[in-house]
Amino acid sequence: MGKILDGKAFANLRAEKLKEKVKDLKAQGITPLFCVINVGDNKASKIYVRTKKRRAESVGIIQKIYQLPEDEKEEDLLALIDKLNADPKVYGVMVQLPAPKQINVDRVLERIDPEKDVDGLTPSNIGRLWQGNHFVEPATADGILALLDHYNIDLKGKDVVVIGRSNIVGKPVAALMLERDATVSILHLETKNLSQYTKNADVVVSAAGQAGLVTADMVKDGVIVIDVGINHVNGHLVGDVDFDSVAPKASYITPVPGGVGPLTVEFLMEQVIKLTRRANGIRE
Numbered sequence: 618m619g620k621i622l623d624g625k626a627f628a629n630l631r632a633e634k635l636k637e638k639v640k641d642l643k644a645q646g647i648t649p650l651f652c653v654i655n656v657g658d659n660k661a662s663k664i665y666v667r668t669k670k671r672r673a674e675s676v677g678i679i680q681k682i683y684q685l686p687e688d689e690k691e692e693d694l695l696a697l698i699d700k701l702n703a704d705p706k707v708y709g710v711m712v713q714l715p716a717p718k719q720i721n722v723d724r725v726l727e728r729i730d731p732e733k734d735v736d737g738l739t740p741s742n743i744g745r746l747w748q749g750n751h752f753v754e755p756a757t758a759d760g761i762l763a764l765l766d767h768y769n770i771d772l773k774g775k776d777v778v779v780i781g782r783s784n785i786v787g788k789p790v791a792a793l794m795l796e797r798d799a800t801v802s803i804l805h806l807e808t809k810n811l812s813q814y815t816k817n818a819d820v821v822v823s824a825a826g827q828a829g830l831v832t833a834d835m836v837k838d839g840v841i842v843i844d845v846g847i848n849h850v851n852g853h854l855v856g857d858v859d860f861d862s863v864a865p866k867a868s869y870i871t872p873v874p875g876g877v878g879p880l881t882v883e884f885l886m887e888q889v890i891k892l893t894r895r896a897n898g899i900r901e
């Protein structure tokens with residue numbers, strides 16, 4: 618039976634350290650504040666935004682929520698981003714995704730000041746990520762790397778398979794693992810034969826958003842499994858990985874819930890603090 622990579626416990630441990638950093642900032646008269654813009658009525662998004670706010674408050678960060686209507690005009694959203702970019706009290710700006718269809722997400726993300734880009738999704742920060750010269754990272758990817766470090770799992774020379782190619786998870790996790798000298802393959806739901814790759818992988822990261830995608834027959838003994846999937850099946854939250862069959866074959870595995878989800882929220886807060894410190898000329 619694989620060892621559980623306890624994302625929730627690790628997130629809580631990190632939060633205790635982050636609280637100290639927040640205290641240091643406040644002692645210098647600096648209040649970490651970031652803004653989450655949510656456009657429309659997506660139910661899951663509203664829950665995520667509230668989860669973040671709770672975590673922000675618990676570490677002493679102020680999170681302002683801008684809840685905008687489903688029919689919000691793109692130009693009005695851009696104007697709000699401009700306003701927040703210009704406000705020196707605001708250290709972070711993010712747009713919760715997905716956004717309604719009248720919104721061109723690329724154009725909107727590009728408008729965020731890269732120095733306030735807590736999600737790490739602006740073109741310049743994505744470029745910096747692949748360049749290996751980054752000061753902010755997409756939270757989920759950063760959290761996964763920190764979790765592996767915490768369990769002393771070294772990626773050097775490992776064969777890693779990432780299933781999913783999103784800008785928010787798949788691509789950044791691949792970039793960060795490549796930077797750690799892993800050999801990374803990016804697969805996706807159009808990949809002809811997932812098994813052909815996953816069977817040979819030392820590490821499988823699944824971020825495809827499909828319940829039951831990764832099964833025991835697809836992985837080798839001793840595999841390390843990171844499940845980024847968040848799927849609702851019959852009122853239950855499950856990942857992409859068939860946990861019950863895969864866990865016995867794995868050396869390490871993240872559960873859902875309690876794995877990558879809580880890490881994502883914690884590491885978003887860590888990006889907020891990184892950017893707050895950076896904006897105030899405090900070195901890492």
Ligand SMILES: Nc1nc(=O)c2c([nH]1)NC[C@@H]1CN(c3ccc(C(=O)N[C@@H](CCC(=O)O)C(=O)O)cc3)C=[N+]21
Pocket residue numbers: 665668711712713714715736756847854873874875876877878879881882
């Ligand atoms: N711009 C943007 N940035 C995001 O970071 C972002 C986003 N858009 N859109 C949606 C996804 C999804 N996401 C999650 C956050 C927390 C949990 C989480 O805390 N999950 C808990 C359980 C929560 C529950 O029980 O429902 C867990 O896995 O243990 C999950 C998923 C952030 N996202």
